[in-house]
Amino acid sequence: xxVKDIKDTDFIKNPVIAQMALNNHEQVVFCNxxxxxxxxxxxxxxxxxxxxxxxxxxxAYTNExxxxxxxxxxxxGMTYKSSVAxxxxxxxxxxxxxxxxxxxxxxxxxxxxxxxxxxxGKYITAEDVAMxxxxxxxxxxxxxxxxxxxxxxxxxxxxxxxxxxxxYVSMKASAREVWGNDSLNGKKILVQGIGxxxxxxxxxxxxxxAKVYINDLSEERLKVVADKYKAEVxxxxxxxxxxxxxxxxxxxxxTVNDETLAQLKCKIICGAANNQLANEVIxxxxxxxxxxxxxxxxxxxxxxxxxxxxxxxxxxxxRALSHAEKIYDTTWDLFQMxxxxxxxxxxxxxxxxEQRLSAIARINAVx
Ligand code: NAD
Numbered sequence: 603x604x605v606k607d608i609k610d611t612d613f614i615k616n617p618v619i620a621q622m623a624l625n626n627h628e629q630v631v632f633c634n635x636x637x638x639x640x641x642x643x644x645x646x647x648x649x650x651x652x653x654x655x656x657x658x659x660x661x662a663y664t665n666e667x668x669x670x671x672x673x674x675x676x677x678x679g680m681t682y683k684s685s686v687a688x689x690x691x692x693x694x695x696x697x698x699x700x701x702x703x704x705x706x707x708x709x710x711x712x713x714x715x716x717x718x719x720x721x722x723g724k725y726i727t728a729e730d731v732a733m734x735x736x737x738x739x740x741x742x743x744x745x746x747x748x749x750x751x752x753x754x755x756x757x758x759x760x761x762x763x764x765x766x767x768x769x770y771v772s773m774k775a776s777a778r779e780v781w782g783n784d785s786l787n788g789k790k791i792l793v794q795g796i797g798x799x800x801x802x803x804x805x806x807x808x809x810x811x812a813k814v815y816i817n818d819l820s821e822e823r824l825k826v827v828a829d830k831y832k833a834e835v836x837x838x839x840x841x842x843x844x845x846x847x848x849x850x851x852x853x854x855x856x857t858v859n860d861e862t863l864a865q866l867k868c869k870i871i872c873g874a875a876n877n878q879l880a881n882e883v884i885x886x887x888x889x890x891x892x893x894x895x896x897x898x899x900x901x902x903x904x905x906x907x908x909x910x911x912x913x914x915x916x917x918x919x920x921r922a923l924s925h926a927e928k929i930y931d932t933t934w935d936l937f938q939m940x941x942x943x944x945x946x947x948x949x950x951x952x953x954x955x956e957q958r959l960s961a962i963a964r965i966n967a968v969x
Contacts, residue, residue: 654694657730715744766802768905795853
């Protein structure tokens with residue numbers, strides 16, 4: 603299902619509820635506090651499966667509409683991500699409007715925590731852009747509805763190893779679909795972005811005998827990871843011309859676009875970055891036509907939300923990893939659905955999410 607948009611002219615008369623209705627958002631909460639300068643929006647897209655969980659993003663939006671659009675889009679994405687990952691979580695997200703470097707402070711975060719608390723657990727927050735685990739500790743002073751806390755506070759700590767493991771098993775399922783077996787031994791794999799997730803992924807791939815190429819903006823990271831894993835460094839100008847089997851975007855979004863698709867020679871795209879397709883509908887279709895198997899990002903990188911979910915249950919890394927391992931089967935299932943129904947893989951992933959939502963909505967209705 604594609605995200606629907608509303609015409610600019612309609613915005614003027616119906617800027618909020620009409621927009622919520624487009625993708626069936628349940629609730630949107632606007633928060634304002636003049637004393638601290640807090641201006642925030644919490645969007646709860648869907649709570650059929652459980653409380654809406656999703657991070658808080660702090661960003662200097664140019665206007666309120668931009669912030670509202672972002673929070674509605676992101677919260678809807680969380681519903682699908684958790685649904686496909688088999689978690690009992692709904693989709694939600696929060697945005698705080700403003701430059702984190704200029705206005706983020708303890709009072710603002712605690713005031714935000716009080717707003718979250720007032721929702722009584724319908725929304726649980728976590729880290730996102732410009733928010734840190736220290737910020738979560740501060741929010742936690744005012745509410746228990748926060749996840750992604752550091753390990754020394756009983757939290758789940760850094761989610762990246764679980765995310766990277768999910769990417770690795772998803773890549774193996776993709777290899778099985780393309781080459782008939784899931785071994786990555788000898789496969790040539792480009793990992794773009796060797797930060798928290800990318801480095802652990804490189805570790806898994808190297809251990810399995812893949813030939814790993816790495817690219818990053820940080821020279822320092824490149825040196826560390828190249829030395830440690832004997833990976834080959836490639837430049838941004840040449841990496842998409844390489845003769846590779848798999849491209850793993852682990853840096854930023856929108857790297858699967860007109861330009862890169864004209865160059866890419868790989869058979870699989872499977873990585874951790876969010877929103878890899880510059881335009882889901884256009885590039886989700888083109889990628890398949892080019893004979894490249896695209897493993898949908900929100901299925902592949904669900905290890906992060908899986909990790910946070912297990913924090914709510916009393917954290918246990920083994921359980922989180924074991925749940926992340928199921929991403930192998932989910933990836934495989936969506937490829938089969940995509941072939942059977944003749945639809946692009948991103949669409950099959952959305953459909954899997956919708957199927958679980960409607961099945962659980964039905965059982966909720968009979969209780
Ligand atoms: P990170 O910030 O630790 O690492 C990102 C790396 O990408 C950095 O080393 C950075 O220098 C590099 N980078 C940034 N722009 C680049 C560019 N244009 N070209 C090449 N390299 C570039 O982030 P992370 O936690 O490893 O996450 C990686 C991606 O996965 C992000 O898109 C994130 O949203 C997504 N993700 C992460 C998790 C998680 O558990 N950390 C979960 C889900 C999704």
